[in-house]
Amino acid sequence: MVRRSRRSADEAKAEILKAAERRLKDGGPEAVRVQLVARDVGLTDAAVHHHFGSREGLMAALLRHCARDLRATLQSDIAGWRGGVPDLARLADLFADFYERRGYARLALWLSLTGVRDKGGGILNDLVDALHAIRVARFQQAGLRAPERADTQYLTALIHTTALGDALLGDAMTRSAGLSPGTAARVGFRRFAIQVFERLLDAPR
Template identity: 50%
Template sequence: MADAGGKRVRRTVEASRQAILEAAERCLIDEGPNGVKVQRIARDLGLTDAAIHYHFGNREGLMEALLRFSGRRFVEEVQGAMSVGDAAGIDLRQAASRLSELYERRGTARLAMWLMLAGWSPKGAGMLQPLAEWLHAGRAQRARAAGLAAPAFEDSQKMIALLGAVTFAQALSGDAHLRSAGLQGVAQNEFMAWVADQLET
């Protein structure tokens, strides 16, 4: 790779893959899946197209790797927050906000849909499991404090699955589905807060 002065910088294979994925993620956030172009990433990093193909095979391989990269980063962030935060402090609104960050602001929903339309099939490897565990820990702690029985973990998993589905759809369609129901002027975050409150109830 080349540094800012144009000099070649030798990197390990893993460091090169990391740099390529980070550059691809920036393109995804800025322009969506169509903005993730091998030629652009190679130019930005001072690489050849062939170097990127060496690491990922082709553009589709890069896109799949980028989706896994985003998923791993999300899991690491949730686990990091769990390790320093108060379990009782997370609620469904906060969970919805984290999911919106993943699916909408980072462009992960559009990337996953792009891959699925190209024939890729998701494996369901448990990316949202840590978020369900964090939510459940908070729900169980609040139940104990109120003298109630702990809720079933499966309920927390289903809540996260439902929130994930809604935030995924919102990331793809914006507020179109709200307007289709005649909801004019309702912000997406307002709608998600309402969904979270209904689940809490």
């Protein structure tokens, strides 16, 4: 029996989200149940419903929690880029950690299939700003007119879509192209994608 204790609303929400995140990582969206999460943190089902409204509300809040965490991590990583050289390999690892190992790609898909739509946006704005500054500098160095910001936004969305697809489909994506299933093919795919994205950052020759 988990001992119940009095806690503030913010503390309760934080504990609930932490417990839900553990269950998501270990068992996917189906493992995130109000009754189980409530038991994990020593609260009643009604208390979880009070804070999040429903299971869908809890799941949506969990995805927003991921978005805040991802954005903060991206800001920290981008600050470490030196000399106009983006660390796209590290970026790929970061997306893989959030979306595959921590299970957030499956959560996003679950919410989409359930019909829950988050109206928020701009989670990758800092990444767009950083990549666009790099592209502008490279184009100017090549004596070319600065690229459109929209093109950098499309490139960022492509990077993001590739990471989500890889996390969700894994071997199925590489098998569809006739590659042998397994870690080697997925590592090769990620390396190839990084090389493509690096070329797209450069000014045309």
